[in-house]
Amino acid sequence: MRFTLIMLIGASLAAAQAPPPAAAPAAPPRPPRVQPPARITEFRTEPGTVQSGQSATLVWATENPNAVTISPDLGKVTPRGSRQVSPKATTTYTLTVTGPNNSVLTKEVTVTVPGTTPVNSASAAPTEMKKEVPRLANGKPDLSGVYSFGGGGAPGGRGAAPGGGRAAAPAGPELKPGMEKYRVVRGPNDAGALSDCMPIAGPAAYSVPYQFQILQTPSYAVIMHEYPGVFRIVPTNGATHPVDPDPTWMGDAVGHWEDDTLVIDIVGFNTKTELSGFKHSEGLHIVERFSRPDYDTLQYEATLEDPNVFVRPWTVSRTFPLRPDLNKIDEFVCENNKDYSKLFVK
The missing domain is CATH 2.60.40.10 (Immunoglobulins)
Known part of the structure; x- marks a missing residue:
């Protein structure tokens, strides 16, 4: 027993005096990340x-x-x-x-x-x-691009002069006698024509604070509005209106060129849209004129007439800045506006 105890004490002393085990070798440094060449x-x-x-x-x-x-x-x-x-x-x-x-x-x-x-x-x-205005192979100005709301322009614009040419036009629509029913009257809880997210016709489509985009080919001009997500495909290859077009929100549009101005003639509207606070009949007729006076600017002018409702035609005009930083408009869906009336429930 004594011999065994001495042996155990000796082994413990030897273990205490033994050098610590060697540390594991450090991992080699990672090589620097090599960026692929341009x-x-x-x-x-x-x-x-x-x-x-x-x-x-x-x-x-x-x-x-x-x-x-x-x-x-x-x-x-x-x-x-x-x-x-x-x-x-x-x-x-x-x-x-x-x-x-x-x-x-x-x-x-x-x-x-x-x-x-x-x-x-x-x-x-x-x-x-x-700043050079781009042109298509046929020599016509290329109006393609995304344009921003915010351009200026006189609401009066120009209209037809009695002796020919184009002269000053009335500042806005004037109802015929007996047509007062076409004036829009809103109640205190009516948020206006844009609250229902329905399509907007004519110049009103360019008065909302959202971008719109034009895509142009030698035979067509496509106009797309971010709000309320509508578009028009306008033939510019000599097409004419159908004899009796079906009434639609945006109307039936055909285009032609007058020098460097794209002229779009629109008929066949339904009666669901508004014009400067007025309703209209299916006899509404709009002529739009698009031109690009310089690289950064789109000029817009529209003459509107509805002989069933208004005394005479009137013209509106605006200018819109190009957005060269954008190559497409965004999707916009105002789905929550269907619950607008709930804001007024007591």
């Missing part, structure tokens, strides 16, 4: 040759860029996109991509305008190029 995968023009006043489309695509620019200056440029240009002379455009570690890549394309002196991206005037 690339230009596409930069082209469609078409490569245009006549003076016509437009071409620059198309580009990049990968892993830190910054992307195109000169002559086209404003804000995304890693992938397209932009219409209307150079007055043969112009070389340069796509510049800055990548990781400040690497720089460039690629050039040239839009040829026959019979002009070529200019390159360094010598072209960027502001003049950017």
